[in-house]
Structure formats: C-alpha cells, structure tokens
Amino acid sequence: MVKRYQVVDKKIVEELSGIVGPDFVIYDDAEKLEPFSHDEVADTSFAKMPEVVVKPASAEELSAILKLANREMIPVTPRGAGSGLSGGAVPLSGGILVSTERMNKVLEIDKKNLVAILEPGVITNDFNDEVQKEGLFFAGYPMSLEMCYIGGNVAENAGGGRAIKYGVTGRYITGLEVVLPSGEICTFGGKRVKDVTGYNIIQLLIGSEGTLGIFTKIYVKLLPLPKAKIDMMVLFEDAQSAIDAVPLIMNTMRIIPTGIEFMDKISLDTTSEFLNEKKRYQGAGAILIIELDGNDADQIREECLDIGELCLDHGALDAFVAEGPADQEKIWKVRRHAAEAFKAISPVQSLEDIVVPVSNIPKLIPLLEKISEKHNVIMPCYGHAGDGNMHATVVKKPEQSMESWDQTLPLVLEELYIAVKELGGTISGEHGIGHKRKKYLPLVLGDVEIEIMKKIKQAFDPNNILNPGKIFDLD
Amino acid sequence: MVKRYQVVDKKIVEELSGIVGPDFVIYDDAEKLEPFSHDEVADTSFAKMPEVVVKPASAEELSAILKLANREMIPVTPRGAGSGLSGGAVPLSGGILVSTERMNKVLEIDKKNLVAILEPGVITNDFNDEVQKEGLFFAGYPMSLEMCYIGGNVAENAGGGRAIKYGVTGRYITGLEVVLPSGEICTFGGKRVKDVTGYNIIQLLIGSEGTLGIFTKIYVKLLPLPKAKIDMMVLFEDAQSAIDAVPLIMNTMRIIPTGIEFMDKISLDTTSEFLNEKKRYQGAGAILIIELDGNDADQIREECLDIGELCLDHGALDAFVAEGPADQEKIWKVRRHAAEAFKAISPVQSLEDIVVPVSNIPKLIPLLEKISEKHNVIMPCYGHAGDGNMHATVVKKPEQSMESWDQTLPLVLEELYIAVKELGGTISGEHGIGHKRKKYLPLVLGDVEIEIMKKIKQAFDPNNILNPGKIFDLD
Numbered sequence: 001m002v003k004r005y006q007v008v009d010k011k012i013v014e015e016l017s018g019i020v021g022p023d024f025v026i027y028d029d030a031e032k033l034e035p036f037s038h039d040e041v042a043d044t045s046f047a048k049m050p051e052v053v054v055k056p057a058s059a060e061e062l063s064a065i066l067k068l069a070n071r072e073m074i075p076v077t078p079r080g081a082g083s084g085l086s087g088g089a090v091p092l093s094g095g096i097l098v099s100t101e102r103m104n105k106v107l108e109i110d111k112k113n114l115v116a117i118l119e120p121g122v123i124t125n126d127f128n129d130e131v132q133k134e135g136l137f138f139a140g141y142p143m144s145l146e147m148c149y150i151g152g153n154v155a156e157n158a159g160g161g162r163a164i165k166y167g168v169t170g171r172y173i174t175g176l177e178v179v180l181p182s183g184e185i186c187t188f189g190g191k192r193v194k195d196v197t198g199y200n201i202i203q204l205l206i207g208s209e210g211t212l213g214i215f216t217k218i219y220v221k222l223l224p225l226p227k228a229k230i231d232m233m234v235l236f237e238d239a240q241s242a243i244d245a246v247p248l249i250m251n252t253m254r255i256i257p258t259g260i261e262f263m264d265k266i267s268l269d270t271t272s273e274f275l276n277e278k279k280r281y282q283g284a285g286a287i288l289i290i291e292l293d294g295n296d297a298d299q300i301r302e303e304c305l306d307i308g309e310l311c312l313d314h315g316a317l318d319a320f321v322a323e324g325p326a327d328q329e330k331i332w333k334v335r336r337h338a339a340e341a342f343k344a345i346s347p348v349q350s351l352e353d354i355v356v357p358v359s360n361i362p363k364l365i366p367l368l369e370k371i372s373e374k375h376n377v378i379m380p381c382y383g384h385a386g387d388g389n390m391h392a393t394v395v396k397k398p399e400q401s402m403e404s405w406d407q408t409l410p411l412v413l414e415e416l417y418i419a420v421k422e423l424g425g426t427i428s429g430e431h432g433i434g435h436k437r438k439k440y441l442p443l444v445l446g447d448v449e450i451e452i453m454k455k456i457k458q459a460f461d462p463n464n465i466l467n468p469g470k471i472f473d474l475d
Numbered sequence: 476m477v478k479r480y481q482v483v484d485k486k487i488v489e490e491l492s493g494i495v496g497p498d499f500v501i502y503d504d505a506e507k508l509e510p511f512s513h514d515e516v517a518d519t520s521f522a523k524m525p526e527v528v529v530k531p532a533s534a535e536e537l538s539a540i541l542k543l544a545n546r547e548m549i550p551v552t553p554r555g556a557g558s559g560l561s562g563g564a565v566p567l568s569g570g571i572l573v574s575t576e577r578m579n580k581v582l583e584i585d586k587k588n589l590v591a592i593l594e595p596g597v598i599t600n601d602f603n604d605e606v607q608k609e610g611l612f613f614a615g616y617p618m619s620l621e622m623c624y625i626g627g628n629v630a631e632n633a634g635g636g637r638a639i640k641y642g643v644t645g646r647y648i649t650g651l652e653v654v655l656p657s658g659e660i661c662t663f664g665g666k667r668v669k670d671v672t673g674y675n676i677i678q679l680l681i682g683s684e685g686t687l688g689i690f691t692k693i694y695v696k697l698l699p700l701p702k703a704k705i706d707m708m709v710l711f712e713d714a715q716s717a718i719d720a721v722p723l724i725m726n727t728m729r730i731i732p733t734g735i736e737f738m739d740k741i742s743l744d745t746t747s748e749f750l751n752e753k754k755r756y757q758g759a760g761a762i763l764i765i766e767l768d769g770n771d772a773d774q775i776r777e778e779c780l781d782i783g784e785l786c787l788d789h790g791a792l793d794a795f796v797a798e799g800p801a802d803q804e805k806i807w808k809v810r811r812h813a814a815e816a817f818k819a820i821s822p823v824q825s826l827e828d829i830v831v832p833v834s835n836i837p838k839l840i841p842l843l844e845k846i847s848e849k850h851n852v853i854m855p856c857y858g859h860a861g862d863g864n865m866h867a868t869v870v871k872k873p874e875q876s877m878e879s880w881d882q883t884l885p886l887v888l889e890e891l892y893i894a895v896k897e898l899g900g901t902i903s904g905e906h907g908i909g910h911k912r913k914k915y916l917p918l919v920l921g922d923v924e925i926e927i928m929k930k931i932k933q934a935f936d937p938n939n940i941l942n943p944g945k946i947f948d949l950d
Contacts, residue, residue: 112722112834135726159669168669170678171646184923191832193862194634194643194904196682197919198946199928203645203678207671224729247587251610254699254770295729299771357666359587387668429669444672448659452935453674459930471673 005093005465006073008051016054016096019064024055024102036097039084040144041436042349046087050077050097057102059177059185059216066214067183069096069465076181077467078210080120080152083144085351086434088156088209092469100151103216106130114222115174115191120151120215127220136222139166142430151215157207159430161259162291164386166223168430170206175219178205181212181461191219204456209432210467212460228297229258232304233331235284235317239264240362242286245311246385247359249290252310255303258291261335262385264365270380271334274341281334284317288385289335338382339393345378348396350409352416355389356425367419368392375412376400389429392416417443433471441472480568480940481547483526491529491571494539499530499577511572514559515619516911517824521562525552525572532577534652534660534691541689542658544571544940551656552942553685555595555627558619560826561909563631563684567944573689575626581605582692589697590649590666595626595690602695611697614641617905626690632682634905636734637766639861641698643905645681650694653680656687656936666694679931684907685942687935703772704733707779708806710759710792714739715837717761720786721860722834724765727785730778733766736810737860739840745855746809749816756809759792763860764810813857814868820853823871825884827891830864831900842894843867850887851875864904867891892918908946916947 006012013027026032030049038047056062069076075095082089091097104121111134118127124145128138142148142158152158154176159168175189188201205212236242242262249255263271265285272278281287290307292300301321308319322328342349356364365381372379378395394412396405417427417440426444427437441450450472457464457474464474481487488502501507505524513522531537544551550570557564566572579596586609593602599620603613617623617633627633629651634643650664663676680687711717717737724730738746740760747753756762765782767775776796783794797803817824831839840856847854853870869887871880892902892915901919902912916925925947932939932949939949 110832110834111726113832114722114725115832135729157671157675159671163669167646170675171642180923180927186921186923186927188924190899190901192830192900192904193833194638194830194859194864195901196632196634196903196905196907197901198908198916198925199687199931200632200645200678200682201924201927203675203681204931206678207675212674224725224731227729247589250589250699251586254610254702256699296774299774355667355669357585357588357590359585384669389669424665425667426665426670426672428671429667430671432671433673441673446661448655448661449663449676450673452655452661452676455934456674456679456931459934460927 004073005075005095008074008095012072012074013052015068016052016065020054020056020061026053036079036099037090039082039087039089041085041087042347046090046436048090048092049094050091051094053097053099055099055102059179062098062179062214062216063183063185065096065098066179066181070182070463073463073465075465075468078214080149080155081123081147083148084152084156084434085353085431086428086436088432088434088470090435092435098214100149107217109134110191113191116220116222118150118218118220120149120218122150124148124150124153131222132225135225137225138172138220139223140169140172141166150218150220154206154215154218155208155210156432159389161261161384163384164260165256165258170203172221173202173206173218174221176202176205176215177217178213178215181463181466189219193221209434209470211457211470212466226293227295228300229291229293230297230300230304230322231328231331232290232308232319232321234288234290234308234311234319235281236286236288237283237315237317238285239365241315242288243358243361243385245288245314245316248310248314249307253303253306255292257386258293259384260386261289261383262361263287263335263338263382264380267338267380267382268334270345271338271341274344275334275337277334289331335382338380342378342380342393342395346396346398348402348405350394350413352392352394353389353428353431354392354416354420354425355429356420356423358385358388360423360425361385361388361390363423364390371412371415371419375408377408377412387429388425413440414443435470438470438472479548480570481549483549483570487547487549488527490543491527491540495529495531495536501528511554511574512565514557514562514564516560516562517822521565521911523565523567524569525566526569528572528574530574530577534654537573537654537689537691538658538660540571540573541654541656545657545938548938548940550940550943553689555624555630556598556622558623559627559631559909560828560906561903561911563907563909563945565910567910575624578691584609585666588666591695591697593625593693593695595624595693597625599623599625599628606697607700610700612700613647613695614698615644615647616641625693625695629681629690629693630683630685631907634864636736636859638859639735640731640733645678647696648677648681648693649696651677651680651690652692653688653690656938656941664694668696684909684945686932686945687941701768702770703775704766704768705772705775705779705797706764706766706803706806707783707794707796709763709765709783709786709794710756711761711763712758712790712792713760714840716790717763718833718836718860720763720789720791723785723789724782728778728781730767732861733768734859735861736764736858737836738762738810738813738857739855741853742813742855742857743809745820746813746816749819750809750812752809764806810857813855817853817855817868817870821871821873823877823880825869825888827867827869828864828903828906829867829891829895829900830904831895831898833860833863835898835900836860836863836865838898839865846887846890846894850883852883852887862904863900888915889918910945913945913947
C-alpha cells in the first residue's frame with residue numbers, strides 16, 4: 001500500500017500558525033527552511049526540504065500539531081539540534097518539521113532525589129554545567145555535547161566515550177512525557193529508580209529515532225560528580241596487544257576505566273603526521289587513551305601508574321600518565337584531531353559507527369585493510385575501545401572521481417557490515433540507523449526481528465505519519 | 476471477543492511428548508502438577524492448576540511447543556523457579572505450563588568481553604558463585620537469589636537491595652535469544668555493550684513477565700568483583716531524619732552506597748521484640764543499614780566512619796560500622812528477620828512492592844499509619860531506601876476473621892496505591908504486576924498508556940496464547 005500523504009497547503013499553515021503563533025512557523029521561504037533539511041551527515045544526497053517548520057512551546061501545542069497531521073495524513077519529522085549522524089531528523093517525505101528548540105527549559109533539579117526534569121530542547125552541556133555547580137553530573141556523554149539537545153540524545157540513545165563505566169543515555173532516563181503520533185500525551189515512569197509497572201515503554205522509546213513519539217519532558221537521573229579525573233596514554237606495537245590490555249585492566253586490576261579510546265596504525269600515522277608529531281609515536285602500531293575518575297586523586301594516579309606497569313609488563317612500548325591539564329591536552333590531541341586529519345585528505349567520507357565485542361577489535365583491523373585495499377579507499381579505525389564501538393571511516397582518495405566513489409561506497413559498506421556481523425557486531429553503536437543505514441538493516445537483523453519492530457511501529461503510528469522512512473520502510 | 480482456548484487432550488499430550496520426550500511431560504497427575512500451580516504469593520486464591528507441564532531442553536523444542544499451542548489455541552505459561560511474588564508463573568487459563576528447569580547451562584563465560592551466555596534455568600547464585608571464582612560478578616541482586624532462575628530475573632526485571640549503585644537486572648542484559656508466541660526463534664543484541672540497531676526490543680522484553688516471549692539464551696554483562704565490602708547501621712529518631720541522610724551521603728560525600736536499607740518504627744519494634752533485642756534499638760524510630768563496596772578496604776572503612784559522623788552531625792542517635800563478619804551479621808539480623816517477625820503475628824499477609832521517590836518515604840509513613848488504623852490492620856514498612864522501593868506489608872491482626880480480611884484487603888491496597896501515586900510513585904518496583912496487581916493497574920497508569928501496552932502485546936501475540944491474563948486482560 002502506497003501511503004498518500006497530503007501536501008501542506010495554506011489552510012494547513014494557517015491552522016499551524018493558530019496553534020503555535022505565526023512567528024513560529026516557517027513556510028514558503030527556501031533560505032529559512034534549508035537549515036532544517038539536513039543533519040550532520042556529510043553527504044548532501046541525504047538531505048530533503050521540509051514543507052513547513054513549526055516550533056511549538058509546549059506538549060499541548062505539539063499535541064495539536066500531531067492531531068492535525070494525523071487527521072490530514074501529513075508526515076511529521078521531529079528535530080532537536082540537528083547534530084545527528086544518520087539522517088534521523090531529515091524530513092524525508094517533506095511535510096511538517098517540528099523543531100523542539102523553544103522547549104528548552106530545565107524544569108527542576110531535585111537534589112534530594114538526584115533527578116532533573118528537562119524539556120527536550122535543553123543543550124546537553126548547558127545542563128551539565130548547571131548540575132555540576134551542585135556537585136552532580138549527567139553521565140550521558142555524546143561527543144556532540146556542546147551542541148546536541150537532550151531530546152535528541154534520548155531519541156538516538158546517544159553513547160559516547162564513557163559507556164564502559166557509565167553506560168549510555170538510556171541508563172539515566174527514569175521517566176518520559178511523550179506525545180504519540182495520535183496527538184495523545186502520555187507519561188511513563190517518573191522520579192523513581194525502579195518501576196516494573198507494565199511494559200518498559202520508556203526504554204522502547206529511547207533510541208526509537210523519533211518514530212514512535214516526541215518527548216516533551218525527560219526525567220534524568222543524576223550522579224554525584226567524581227572529584228578527580230586523570231588520563232593516560234599507552235603505546236603498543238599493534239592493535240592486538242592494545243586490545244589485549246583492556247580485559248587485563250578490568251580483570252586483573254578490577255578497575256572499570258571511565259573511558260578507553262583506541263587508534264589504529266593508519267589513524268595514528270595520518271593524524272600524527274598532520275600534527276607534525278610523528279616522532280612521538282615512533283614504532284607504535286596502536287594507542288589506548290585511558291581515563292579514570294573517582295573521589296581520591298592520589299588513588300587514581302596510583303591506579304594509572306599500576307595500569308601503565310601492567311601494560312608495559314605485557315609488551316606495551318610506552319606509557320604516560322597526565323601530570324596536569326597541559327598533559328591531558330597533549331594526550332588527547334592526536335585523538336581529537338583524527339577526524340580533521342582525514343578531512344584534510346578528503347572531505348568526502350562516510351563516518352561509520354560499527355560495534356563489535358571488544359576482543360574482536362584486533363580481528364577487525366586486517367579486515368578493514370583488506371576491504372580498503374580491494375576498493376582503493378582509505379579506512380582508518382578509531383573510537384571507543386572500552387565498548388567496541390569503532391568509528392571506522394571510509395575516506396575517498398583525492399584521485400578517485402566522485403562517480404567512482406558513489407559506486408564504490410555501497411560495496412565497501414556492505415562488505416564492512418557483513419564482516420562486522422561475522423565478528424558478533426552490528427552496524428550502529430550510537431549514531432542510529434536513520435535513513436543512512438536503512439537499506440543495510442537486513443544484513444544484521446533477520447526478517448522476524450525486523451517484522452516485530454514494524455509491528456511495534458504500526459501499533460504506535462497506524463497512519464505512519466511520524467518520521468516515516470526511518471530505520472525501515474513500511475510496506 | 477471471548478477467546479476460546481482449546482482444552483489439552485490426549486492427542487495434544489502425545490504431540491508434546493513427541494517434542495520433548497515422554498519423561499518430560501506431566502499430565503493427569505494432580506500431585507505432580509500441583510507444585511506448578513503457584514509461585515511464592517502466600518494467598519492460595521491466586522493459584523491455578525496447569526493442564527499439562529512440559530520441560531523442553533532447547534529453543535527448538537520450545538519453538539515446536541509454541542507453534543503447536545498457537546495453532547491449537549492453547550494458553551502457554553512460562554515458569555522459572557517459581558520464586559515470583561505477583562503470580563506471573565501461574566497458569567491462569569490452565570493449558571500448557573513450560574518449565575525452563577532443564578535449560579540450565581552456563582554456555583559461556585567470556586572473560587575477555589566480560590559477558591556470559593546463560594540458559595534461562597540457571598540459578599542466579601550458582602552462576603554468581605561460578606563467576607566470582609574468576610574475580611567477576613553479575614550485579615543483578617534479587618533477594619531470592621539462592622533459588623531464582625536468571626530467566627525469571629529477566630522476565631520480571633528483578634531488582635533487589637543494590638539498585639542504587641548497580642541498577643536492576645535489565646542493565647546487565649546485552650542480548651536475548653527468545654521464542655516468540657508464534658514459535659519463531661529470534662535474537663536481539665549479543666556480546667556488545669552498545670547497540671542502536673532498530674528498536675530496543677531487549678529492554679521491552681525485560682520485565683514483560685513472560686507475556687511477549689520466552690528466553691532461551693541470555694547474554695549477561697559481568698563486572699569486576701570489588702575486593703571489599705563493609706556494612707554499617709545508623710539509628711535515627713524518626714523516618715524523616717533517616718531519609719534526609721540519603722541525599723546528604725550522595726551529595727555531600729559524593730558516594731553512592733551499594734545499598735541503603737530502611738526500617739520504620741513498627742518494623743523495628745516488632746522485629747527487635749521478636750529477636751529479644753529491644754534494648755539495642757532503644758529510642759530509635761527508624762534505622763538505615765548502609766553497604767559500601769570497592770577495592771580498598773581501608774578507604775571504605777574511612778568512608779563508613781565519615782558517613783557515621785555526617786549522620787550524627789545531622790541528628791542520628793547512633794552509628795555502628797561492622798568490624799568483621801560477626802558484626803556484619805549482627806547489623807543485618809534485624810532486617811533479615813523482619814518478614815519472619817510479622818509472620819509470627821499472622822501468616823496472612825500481602826507483601827507489597829511500592830516505590831516512591833526517596834525523599835517521599837517519610838511522607839509515606841504517616842499515610843501507612845492512617846490507612847492501617849482506619850482498616851485495623853498492621854502495616855510495617857521496610858525495604859530499599861536507596862531507591863525508594865518499600866516492601867510495606869499488610870498483615871492481618873490475629874483477631875480479625877478471614878472473611879473480614881478478604882473484604883478489607885482490597886480497600887487497604889486501593890488506598891495505599893492511590894497514596895503512593897500521589898507521592899509520585901507506583902505499585903511495583905521489582906515484583907511485577909502479574910495477576911496479583913492487575914486490577915489496580917489503572918490506578919497508576921492512564922488509559923492511553925495501558926492501551927499502547929495492549930497493542931504491543933497484540934503485535935507479539937495476536938492469539939493471546941502466551942501467559943494470558945497477566946499485567947492486563949485483553950478485551
């Protein structure tokens with residue numbers, strides 16, 4: 001069955017203006033609509049213009065918009081900060097784009113229960129700055145935290161570099177107020193840590209990429225802010241010895257680091273050359289950057305030194321523990337500039353988000369080499385070693401034509417994803433499927449698994465008006 | 476529409492015997508069937524006999540059973556150890572009871588990835604004993620761990636006393652192989668810590684009380700086992716000052732205890748009298764038992780002493796830190812014997828599982844007093860103060876007749892649940908709805924919220940054959 005969506009006409013726009021006020025509707029103005037046509041996916045072929053942008057200020061306004069859209073069969077795409085990396089906020093079928101930018105209030109910080117209630121448009125880092133003043137923190141830690149909205153974090157179940165110790169966003173969400181595609185407003189959970197009252201709709205909604213509902217209130221669990229944090233870097237001869245160190249630290253020392261970042265040889269060589277720091281990493285075929293946090297700085301430093309010793313005993317080439325902020329900066333520099341170094345080679349790239357069991361990261365490296373050689377592309381591998389989430393990036397060589405690249409990329413991705421699946425992994429650890437990875441979903445999920453997801457979508461959204469065409473297409 | 480379930484006849488029993496072997500089918504033997512008619516809910520009116528008990532040994536056998544049941548419209552109830560507290564494993568409509576007791580193997584302990592793969596019938600504590608030998612542990616911690624199966628933990632999203640630091644069972648499940656009501660076998664997740672490939676079906680299945688699928692493989696995340704653990708007890712004048720200490724510890728000291736148990740005055744008085752230890756708790760109107768764990772015993776002891784000081788500065792009457800195993804035992808004795816003390820008064824009880832935001836526990840106490848006075852029952856309140864999950868228990872006074880009790884209890888529960896909702900809480904933190912609390916669900920969830928859960932049930936189980944009548948009734 002082909003869904004027949006309605007075009008947004010003047011009558012609809014008037015009705016939308018009546019709901020949110022004319023100042024908060026953008027229509028018939030290509031220049032103002034354009035920023036809402038894409039997220040942070042580099043490839044512009046994934047962009048699509050909305051017919052109208054609407055900026056509600058409350059759950060009630062949002063409810064009225066969805067009731068209208070559901071009645072008139074107009075697709076609705078929710079959008080946070082637009083920092084997504086899988087095209088989740090792109091209005092694929094045109095229609096109404098709902099921006100949550102005006103719903104940006106921290107409604108409550110409840111220090112007694114260590115819970116905050118936020119509207120979806122709060123910027124993650126702004127919120128963290130606010131709670132850190134109280135000695136608390138929100139442990140969700142996406143890399144885009146200076147820009148991204150908490151609503152988007154929840155919609156994508158954002159991860160980041162600290163999942164090994166702190167888990168991902170979903171762990172910290174105890175309640176959601178959500179507007180369903182029908183326009184109905186519901187609430188699941190609240191300020192309680194435990195709740196088994198019926199199905200866990202909260203965790204189903206988290207990571208559903210804006211296809212099941214739009215959040216209007218988010219209950220976020222807070223943690224006491226650790227008083228100290230220390231970073232260290234360890235150089236290894238190759239990926240295998242670097243990754244072997246991860247379970248050693250956890251099993252032998254019984255320490256869960258805050259984060260363990262990894263860079264393979266090609267990432268390290270390219271980035272250190274880009275930074276003119278090749279000498280620092282002489283002989284290294286892989287590095288780990290390890291973060292520890294806790295309340296006792298001396299103890300953490302001691303633990304870092306012990307980790308260094310342990311790694312050196314197991315064949316590491318060298319280890320540095322940061323002695324102060326300047327050192328921390330030096331340690332992170334090479335990791336922070338990896339994306340930039342490869343953009344200097346070519347801005348035409350596909351940033352991937354594969355995840356494998358940690359112990360299989362070393363097996364991934366030769367497979368990436370094989371695939372990149374076969375297709376004549378560059379494929380560095382760096383990312384979150386602690387949780388196996390690797391941002392392997394397919395980079396076009398400067399000499400390759402765009403036409404050839406467009407033909408090559410899908411072949412590279414397919415081979416990459418099949419290899420990842422064979423290693424017990426999957427195609428997205430934190431960026432989501434969106435429409436960027438939609439066609440590859442059947443490579444890692446079976447028909448039955450996808451079918452049950454489609455049925456859930458239909459249970460929430462029988463008219464398929466909310467963010468249609470994301471994750472999968474309905475038949 | 477009234478569902479017309481088929482009666483299990485000899486032909487069906489033969490077919491079931493063909494699937495699992497005749498030794499693993501119990502039929503037409505009331506004595507052998509009886510143990511499968513109830514879980515640990517005290518009230519026998521919640522019991523119901525199965526028509527046949529089947530014990531499959533594999534996902535394939537279970538798949539064949541469900542295909543048969545789905546085809547013939549026979550209800551199927553999954554059962555783990557039968558340690559549940561909400562009637563979840565009771566075969567309400569008769570039919571087939573599937574026991575997972577033969578699927579009891581630890582399939583793999585992967586020390587490199589800190590993941591284990593278990594069949595559902597593994598006893599939680601047996602598994603923990605096994606991984607502790609490797610310096611690891613599974614942080615799910617239900618109180619029934621010496622008896623309960625991991626499959627039941629996952630089906631109920633079991634909690635326990637350590638949720639404040641370690642969360643509940645769901646946090647540790649990274650993958651599930653599950654047989655759907657249709658008999659199809661699917662797998663979601665695996666050994667990966669991060670995964671946003673489509674909807675989070677894993678977390679939807681966790682806590683779904685055996686109504687959406689039956690688990691056949693469970694991927695469990697392991698943690699490094701802390702090297703040390705110390706308990707302490709703090710006596711307070713009243714509930715308010717006890718509960719006020721909880722955010723103080725977390726905010727001022729930035730420590731998340733492993734667990735914080737609470738007992739109110741009536742629990743403390745009754746249990747200490749039962750134990751002949753009334754003198755020890757002279758003047759105390761509430762106690763907290765606080766557990767800390769970590770790798771450095773000296774540091775934890777220091778932290779315990781600091782917590783003691785902090786509490787005394789804020790009006791606590793007394794504080795004890797355990798100096799060894801004998802002390803630990805002494806500290807826990809009063810909490811461990813609370814249930815027994817009230818059973819000595821009357822075995823006729825309703826064990827409740829309410830949860831409120833921690834800061835509202837003190838408001839709960841006078842409400843419990845008011846309700847119990849009004850209805851002339853006893854209602855002690857003790858439980859997991861760290862996460863607000865209180866096992867308030869309605870106890871019949873010895874002089875009350877059973878007839879009067881049967882009339883009183885539903886009124887007490889309704890008033891209790893309404894009070895809990897008004898305090899931002901809900902009716903079950905870890906035991907589940909099952910059929911014990913089914914009729915009260917609309918007190919805490921709205922029509923829209925329940926409707927979406929029913930639609931999800933229908934998406935998974937259109938014939939409503941899997942554990943029907945639990946959580947809610949389908950129309």
